[in-house]
Amino acid sequence: MTIRNLEYLLRPQSVALIGASEKAHSVGATVLANLLGGGFGGPIMAVNPKYESLAGVPVYPHVDRLPAPPDLAVICTPPSTIPELIEQLGDRGTTAAIVLTAGLARTAYRHGQCVETAMLAAARPRLLRILGPNCVGVLSPGIGLNASFAHANALSGKLAFVSQSGALTTAVLDWANAKGIGFSHFISVGDCADVDIGDLLDYLASDAETSAILLYIESIRGARKFMSAARAAARNKPVVMIKAGRVPDGARAATSHTGALAGADDVYDAAIRRAGMLRVATTEDLFDAVETLARVTGQSRDDAVIVTNGGGAGVMTTDALIIGGGRLASLSTETMRRLGEILPASASAANPVDIGGDAPIERYVRVLKALLDAPETGTLLFVHAPTAIVPSAEIAAAILPLLSEARCSVFACWLGSEAVSVARRLSREAGVPVYDTPERAVQAFQHVLAYRRNQDALMETPPSLPQAFVPDQESTRSIVSEALAERRSVLTEPEAKAVLAAYGIATVRTRIARDDEDVERLAAQFDGPVAIKILSSDITHKSDVGGVALDLATPEQARLAAQAMSRRIREQYPQAQLNGFTVQPMAKRAGALELIVGVATDRVFGPVLLFGHGGTAAEVIADRAVALPPLNLKLAAELVSRTRVAKLLAGFRNQPPADLDAIHLTLVKLSQLVCDLPELVELDINPLLADAQGVLALDARIVVAPADAARMAIRPYPQELEETLDWDGWRLRVRPVRPDDEAHYLDFFAALTPEDMHFRFFATVRQLPHSQLARMTQIDYDREMGLVALVDDESCERRERMLGMVQAIADPDNVNAEFAIAVRSNIQGHGLGGILLGRIIDYSRGKGTTRLVGEILRENIRMVALARDCGFRIDATSESEVVRATLELEPGSG
Known part of the structure; x- marks a missing residue:
């Protein structure tokens, strides 16, 4: 299950508390007081055979005596009572429960089961969703719901907070109330026996009351589900995460250098980056980051211009910027000239720009205008220390109109306390991000850069592998099968090199003696x-x-x-x-650098790819970066760029640059090997020599085990769906959409008539933006599918022409999938639409989707007829311009 019935958990219309009590400081008494004190407008019922009423609320002896089934049940009774309560609630029609009780997995029940297993067995056939057990509960301030034993209510707002730690839940609530921070939902997930982080991400991603999602995570179960939900959520709104537990603990038993180097925290970092989320280190950073992302609207570069009224403040800011990996922007000669005309001789016109502690308001305005006009200013860090010359509030009032309208990103720091409190307030009211210290301002800048890099990765449409690359999968499988048949988990060096050669990775000639x-x-x-x-x-x-x-x-x-x-x-x-x-x-390759590339298997996220500085001291140097497969060339280049050795590969002194394309291609080939070979557990190429001539693998080590086909956190390109068929005199290729198909889509939509574009998008559309094309081509194959139809065409720049496309996007429960289809205008009526729609029907049915649905403009007569011919039920009873097409997909239907 995923989001099914979660609306009854987070926005119920009635609540029952099972285990209500009058005992002071008990969970039952605390939750009842919170429910009654939160302002919830719906019925609140209580269950406990010991009482007839509590705090003016009638108390019922058993669940079956409740006057109506509650949307949400909150349970704080002993573990052994819970399975039967869940069964009774489900039979009454309750669809959501919060189990606050701890220890269910450690408490024995009937027939050798633990209580948690019995609870889930009772819930699943009744479609009853369970939050917990062992959680603090849920607060939804917008509807006055406090179904928790937290010590305070939450303020109402637009942030959703989800935590795996009960202690941190209450601490963050206390901290947020003191800061005046409000929430749409405040959720403690506990042991995640049923409802987990992925489910909540799916729900909150489409929740109109939530503008950003904050996560505190200690561990993840179900990596593929989590990654799919996280990537979908991060496309809609900022997702900021604290991941606790930064110490590597999963590599001690590894048999390869790669396995020893790829620590668990590195892998979480890679997953967070790949999902387009932002990771921060502390709770304070969590809320700072959300405020920053909401307020910073301009474009940011990794270099910054610093302007300050004090030399010491400028030095502090510069130190923080450089130590954090940023750079000072180089001011142009023209900008320096303009500043020289404004600043006194004692001030500094270089970056950082020191306008002087005695600067009048006019100087602030003129300097900032000159810097904001300068094309080299991509980010501005404004740092001000209070003086007796001009009150900070007056300076703020004068400069904030400039800063709030700036085309670049602006980060303001008003140093001090009472003297700058009004300036800080004015900055917030103007929508300018403001921070107490230069270090916090620089950190916020770094958060923006990291977040936008991760978001850009979600929207990239990079090239895939060269079409000439065709690995020898048959020989690879033969080698691995033989080793496993001999009960060997480690391939010999010659066998490992043969596998690399099958995937086009150059190795040194090796003979066996x-x-x-x-x-x-x-x-x-x-x-x-x-x-x-x-x-x-x-x-x-x-x-x-x-x-x-x-x-x-x-x-x-x-x-x-x-x-x-x-x-x-x-x-x-x-x-x-x-x-x-x-x-x-x-191998005589003078000046070649020794690299390590390889594959390790993380216990949560499955296979990960590693790149770094190699050789016998690889573990000591510990210069490495990891990424989740599948990779393409763009992602491979990004992986390499995150290492220190990348600077050496770019060339230095008389050393020419290494062939970076060859390195990137090697990583992509290894990624393909991971996708093709589910038996692969670990792989080392150490060293991989790299220089201007290319790459050469000197040593290789591969560890295999019986196949685990579902081990990858991100589903790779489904090559098995590719097919070639004869159609209307063409040799037609139908295959899943790939990230590098954006150019095909541009050409395809440009060839549609205005009427067909209107039929497809229900609006007058001339050209689709990159962001929308990226969303159509860079899909999550685990949740959605897009198929394209292509033919060879020498007149086309890409030697292929796209004739049609179809897509189906399933909801998180895989119940409904919404389809869309388009065929090039000049070939409509020749049967291609029927071919594509038939393929997506077969795919969706095979995936277990319950039904396909689509909305069609009533005037799109051809599409309505095609859907009806393919078995869709057409609902055209209303007077709306749009008709609904539905096809039930149960096995054997249609």
Whole structure:
């Protein structure tokens, strides 16, 4: 389940408290007092056989004696009573419950079940949603609902707060009340036995009373559901998160460098970034970030212009900016000239701009106007310390009209307390973000940059893999199947390199030697020095046991090195089986950088891709970044950019830049391998040499296990839906939409007649904006599907022409999916619409969707006829211009 019946949890019209009490400081008494004191307008009922009335409210002895089924039941009775209560409530027609009681998973029930399992078994067939157990409850101030045992009511507002920590829930409520911050919903989720973070994100994403969503998360269950919900929510409104637990704890048992480097917190960071959300460190940051995102409307760059009336304040702000990874903007000669005409000789016209502690109001206005007019000003940090010369309130009144209308982002800091309180108030009233310290202002700036980078990633339509890349999946599966049949989890180095070669990743030539004499024979076949390594499935890190010898100049040296390795392994690791040696030529790539790329499996989010500085000291250097697959070239480039080694790859001194395209393509190929091979658990390429010539994998390690097809947090491109068919004299390709199809869509919609555009979008539309095209092409394949029909066309720049498209977007419960379809105007009437609509019907039915629905303009006679021919029921009874088409999709229907 997802959002089904959540409206009864968060906006009920009646509430019953099961376990109401008069005992002071008990949960039952506290919740009853909160329900009665919150201002809830609907009926409030109480259940407890010990009482006839409490606080003027009638009390009923049992659930079945309630005068009417409540929308919401709040339960605070002992664990053993809860399954039966849920069953009785569900039978009465209640569809939502909050279980405040703790310990359900640890309390035994009947037939070997725990109470929590029995509770869920009673709830599911009755479609009754449960928040908790072990939670504080729910507050929805807009309807006066306080169904919690929190110590205070929440103020009404537009923020939704969702927390996995009960203690933090009450602490944040106290803090927010002191700050005057209000909420649409204030939710403690507890153990998330049923309703979880993903469900609430789905509901709040479309809640008109919620402008932003704040999360406190300790752990995630159901990564794919969470990622789909988070990405959908973040497209609609800001989602800001605190994720507790920053210490890596999942890598101790890893058999690869990649597994050891990819800590759990890194993976959460990658997931938050990929979902378009913003992560912050503290509760105060949480609310600061929301206020900032709501107020900052201009465009921000990662460089900033600082203007201040004090040199010390300018230095503090500069320090915070640089330490946080930002930059000072370079002022142009023209801007410096204008400032020089305004400022006295004692002031600084360079960035940071110090206008002087004795500056009159006119100087503030003129300096700010010059900086705001300058094209190099993308972000302005205004920092003011109070002086006795001019009151801060008067300065604020004069400059705020400029700051509030600025085309760039503006962050204001009024240092001090009472002397600047009016200036701060005026700034807030003018919609200018204001902060108490330069550090807080800079941090807010960094939050905006991070949030917009993550949002931009959601809206990117980057290129996919080159069409020439066709991996050899058959040989890869053969290698993996053979290893698993032999009960081996670690592929040999030659096997691992064969897998890489099957995916077009260049590797150094490698031969297998059975013994030291074979080593000598094979070494003689290579020109120049060789490297030898032990071949053993019992030893993962060969260099750690002296199992690697490099730069062996002669075959004899290679044989002697092999003999020494054999002795060392027998003496120090007698339990390890030595299967031979690998022999390969030394890769002479002077100046090449050693990188590490690979795959690890996170216990929550599944496979993650890692990139960083490689070599034997990879763990010590710890320069790495991780990302969730699937990747495309744009996302791969972003992954590389988050490492320190990226600066070296860009070239330095006489060292030319490395082939970044080759590095990005390697990461995308590994991402494709992850998508194609559900048996893949860990993969290391360390080192991957990178220079201007390209990349070369010197060593590889792959760990496999029986397949887990649903392990990926983000569903990859569904290649299995691609098909080619003959249609109307064309060789037609029908496939799922890809992020790089934006150009196809632009061309397609440009070719539609104004009438067809009106039929498709119910409005006069000339050209769709990038944001809307990105939303149509960069889809979440787990929740929606778009299919495009393409044919070869030499006259088209992309050598392909798009003839039609169809899409179906399912609701979070997968009950209703809304479809839309369009066919190029000049080929309508030839059956393509029927083909596309039939494909989306089959897809939706196979996905388990209950029904397909669509709205069609009454005047769109062809579309109405097509829907009717495909089995849709047409509801045209009203006088509306729009008719509704519905197709039930139960198995065997239609």
